[in-house]
Amino acid sequence: MASSQGTIVLTGANGGLGSAIVTNLLKKPELAAYTGVYTVRKAATATALKRVLDAGPASHKHDIVDLDLSSLVSVRETAAEINRRVAAGDLPPIRALILNAAYQDHEELDLGTTMFLTSCFNIDDKRNTIGGEPYKGRTTLFPSVEELAKGTWSTPKDGDGWWTGFRRYGASKLCAVMLMHELANRIGTDPDLSNITVVGLDPGAMSSDLTRRGGSSMHFNIKVMLPIIAYLAVKFSPNGAMRPLWKSAGDVVRLCFDVDAPKGKLLYLNGTDEFETAKEARNAANRKSLWDYGVVAAGIKQGDTVLTNWQ
Incomplete structure (x- = not known):
């Protein structure tokens, strides 16, 4: 079973503002105690986000999830998977859903x-x-x-x-x-x-x-x-x-x-x-x-x- 204060879901987490939001979260111990689900277009190339996470507390639980926001299929599949994990107890209940992404x-x-x-x-x-x-x-x-x-x-x-x-x-x-x-x-x-x-x-x-x-x-x-x-x-x-x-x-x-x-x-x-x-x-x-x-x-x-x- 998952154990933390809750889950923070952040989209666009590898962008300029997205990675800055993660930096801010990890600077506060009470927020770093949350589980992070950080969506990016491609996890393999999410270098900015990974640098922030590597510099943060090792105790911070998080997942980097592929999500193509230009694809309705990708959005539906990702949302369904997050919902499934919360329902199964693999993720704590979602405390904040931060919908950040733009181009x-x-x-x-x-x-x-x-x-x-x-x-x-x-x-x-x-x-x-x-x-x-x-x-x-x-x-x-x-x-x-x-x-x-x-x-x-x-x-x-x-x-x-x-x-x-x-x-x-x-x-x-x-x-x-x-x-x-x-x-x-x-x-x-x-x-x-x-x-x-x-x-x-x-x-x-x-x-x-x-x-x-x-x-x-x-x-x-x-x-x-x-x-x-x-x-x-x-x-x-x-x-x-x-x-x-x-x-x-x-x-x-x-x-x-x-x-x-x-x-x-x-x-x-x-x-x-x-x-x-x-x-x-x-x-x-x-x-x-x-x-x-x-x-x-x-x-x-x-x-x-x-x-x-x-x-």
């Missing part, structure tokens, strides 16, 4: 999955105009579920350079926030699951591999300039637009374990500050259309989930 492609159109550690992109947020005007002439990041799912909106063919990819990324983040709202509402009215809280976090702009296919100038700005700027900026504005990885990782862990989140309602933070999500994310009709489309696209059927109000 931003400015040059090509690749469809994938974005999880719940997300930025609050919206048309009216002035933070998105720091480097230009990506939404100029546009009034929405949610044209329709079909357009976003099929990749027919804001494509490289629009001739707007790398802003097309920025807008697609923003739309995916908006959808993630919409799903957070919808999930929080549905869990809150579920008689068996209402003790579960749903939280979201905007970690700010960080130096990671998020834009690794964005060109040499973008790589220089993200990997060289941003860490310097973020190091200075966070001293004056802890929850400003640019933040070091260690700051955002600490915010993630704090939100999971130190903040009393309301039940039945999404708590969304920008760093450590409570933040109102975008107007489009709060649109109940759009949220339901996105939820309904996701249920069909994922092939979810009766018996696949314990959530009562899943349809």
